[in-house]
Amino acid sequence: MEISPTFAAINPATESPLPGQFPEHGSQQVDLAANAASEVAKSFRHTTPSKRSQLLHAIADCLEEEREAIVARAELESALPNARLNGELSRTTAQLRLFADVAIGGLWQDAIFDTANPNRQPLPKPDIRRQNIALGPVAVFGASNFPLAFSTAGGDSASALAAGCPVVVKGHPAHPGTSEIVAKCIAKALDSHALPQAIFTLLQGTSHELGQALVTHPKIKAVGFTGSIHGGRALFDLAQQRPEPIPFFGELGASNPVFVLPHKMEANPALLAEEYLMSMNMGCGQFCTKPAVVFVTQSKASDEFLRLVREGISSQPGQTMLTAGIKRTYLEQSEIRAQQSGLTRTQSTSQQGVPAMVFETTSKEWRNNPQWQEEIFGPQSIIVLCEDSDDMQSLGAGLAGSLTATIHAEEADHPIAQNLLIDLEDVAGRIVFNGWPTGVEVSYAMVHGGPYPASTMPASTSVGAEAIKRWLRPVAYQSVPDALLPSSLQQANPHKVRRSIDGQ
């Protein structure tokens, strides 16, 4: 099949093409971009952290200047509400500025020193100084559900640039116009700081070949990906099967289980129902941290909770999904689930967009149907009615890897909460107490990752300051003369990097 040389974005609300044609890039453009990125990788790695910090601020400044144009185009391409997209743009610039601070802060360098001891017996002890360095050109895959914060200038790009890695982005084909405006801001910021354009390339296209070529290109040294288990696993496999396998940081899916303990349910079932419906429907259920399963125990209060959830879901307004393909998959998968025995469905009666829906089942049926743990992307969630809190607790340890796990508990629930918390440490990257998992803080302590499939690299986070660590590797310098050492390791410590010396 001939690939058409350009493509258009589709407005998901009308399913009609939007103005603008975008190039269909393929392996040839990947080759050009990756080779060019590799050519500038050494010099970019050796820029000062403050230079990279200025670059990130300049990108953020430009995104602010272009806010109106970016949000307007993103609204057309994603069908996400204006207020949400404005908030997401603010989050994106905050992320860029956080990584600007992180770059200067120097903790990412992990500077560790061994002091020489020429008199040690039987052998002298050498002077060794280690630090982290940028590992080279990084491929970033834009995600459909966050056209700004997890896309062209999103957290993956921001953290990779902060680390000193050139970036080649595969823009998500659902929002090429948004990606293009954002990429122009990055180009402008590079230009204004006299940095080569090869440090950042946006590739656009609708073919699988584009992403495959990017992940398998020998000059690409790591990958950042947020998306589906199916697509992400295929790319992960390619990255691992290369002659030189490379780290693939993929966030692939999560059910974000929520446990409501009995006393908490007793205290305020109405508030829990309201918050639950808000969290699962946020962004049309297209959040990575959507609570896809909620465990409750049988009681009068949980009867009330269920009644209110059913009532609330029935009157939920329909929303438009990100793309026609995502909508089709949502409707197909939820229809398949609805036809299985052992659960009941209540859904929105709205005639617009896609219907939000809640399934109810029992712990016994849940145990017999492990396939219900698989995330359906969209405004859908399952409530599992447990016999009692022991029954509920026994379900925690068996859950698949997830980005988050949540416990709702009053003080009287703490003995059970304590045991559950220990089980959930094996399940999730973040454990939330008396809150809801949607809303991921961009901060120093955030972990947005977790056991597979939440992440293909469970020791990493894709949100928060520590996300920079994904693009680094350590190098030890043994007995290297001070004048030849990277300045960050020289005795005079010109950048005032924090150092750990002999384990202290």
Add this chain to the structure above:
Amino acid sequence: MEISPTFAAINPATESPLPGQFPEHGSQQVDLAANAASEVAKSFRHTTPSKRSQLLHAIADCLEEEREAIVARAELESALPNARLNGELSRTTAQLRLFADVAIGGLWQDAIFDTANPNRQPLPKPDIRRQNIALGPVAVFGASNFPLAFSTAGGDSASALAAGCPVVVKGHPAHPGTSEIVAKCIAKALDSHALPQAIFTLLQGTSHELGQALVTHPKIKAVGFTGSIHGGRALFDLAQQRPEPIPFFGELGASNPVFVLPHKMEANPALLAEEYLMSMNMGCGQFCTKPAVVFVTQSKASDEFLRLVREGISSQPGQTMLTAGIKRTYLEQSEIRAQQSGLTRTQSTSQQGVPAMVFETTSKEWRNNPQWQEEIFGPQSIIVLCEDSDDMQSLGAGLAGSLTATIHAEEADHPIAQNLLIDLEDVAGRIVFNGWPTGVEVSYAMVHGGPYPASTMPASTSVGAEAIKRWLRPVAYQSVPDALLPSSLQQANPHKVRRSIDGQ
């Protein structure tokens, strides 16, 4: 083929069986060991660092008590000299004690706090505390070339136990008797600290199926491996193809390139020749950090260096290799290389053991024969004669990933050394100046890893304090009440763990 239920160790010096029969474990024993390890993983993770520190000291104490028996058996099984094995045992106990300190030190926990701000607009900022936790049962593969320091109670096991991970070791079939004595020490130490035996299991056997079953067992959450590219890559592939892929920390091979710059060569060719021969022949060339390729430039001094190397290699005493299989591969591979055009060989005239050998070639031939970068395990090395230092420098950037890269330089060589150093950052995990790569310090700053194939995880080290990080993953606790937090994150900080708060 039926697998015989036991096997014997072979003395590589005589190629005869040694006393003692060892069980041929298979997938059934893997299943038992991995399930048992998983059963105790949570409680072991929650032991105090000081408890794990005591355990590691107790193992080291027992190894010291059994020193004579261990070294005697290892000598028979490996043909390594007594002095070397005594040194290796000391290194092994030093490693155990280093990780005992590292466990208590608490830096491995990476405790990072975000302070709550309930008044933040538009949304309150939650209290988030993150730390690293043990990721579960770890599989460790004993290496043939360090029957103590990279085997049963070697660096991988020591760091995993320090982290709080149960360990299942696949003992190397070349030294089952040594492994058995060491494993008894670990069993005794667990017992004396009232810890369950399931925290550590030694599995023995000669079949590939044993290792394959271990790497693919669903309860195993990470793998530590040191060995050949061929065997390591096969196990890496299995680990990545699991339904739940797991981190595979494999150290697979390295050429450890050495660059001797012209002024340095000029200064003392005789000393360089002597040190080079010592480094490449150490342990019969069976070190991961053996200098397998040395770059020199044409000069009278390098003529002298080459003459002395040829002279030295000719009179090198023959040594016995670790196993008959390793010997056969060494002889086959070096014979294939010797028959290729473009290089000349000088070898030891000794009639005992295997002959040490040095190949010589030119930079032009080196460029045309990339296969010469492949490590031949044994006392063999290539010297590449470059036209001048520009020619030499241009070879640095194209090298395959390696554990180390070495530069020999006088001050007059520094301008070239500086450029070379920057190129070699992309090649190696450790850059050595005016020394030789063999001899890996077990310290805080050590990096024993590097780009593939030096490591399948280039962001990790398998030697030194930072090796503990391989067995950890971060968990964030959001708004969790103080009483329910792991004690390391509680406000009172009972273990005095160092904390980073709001990026400071």
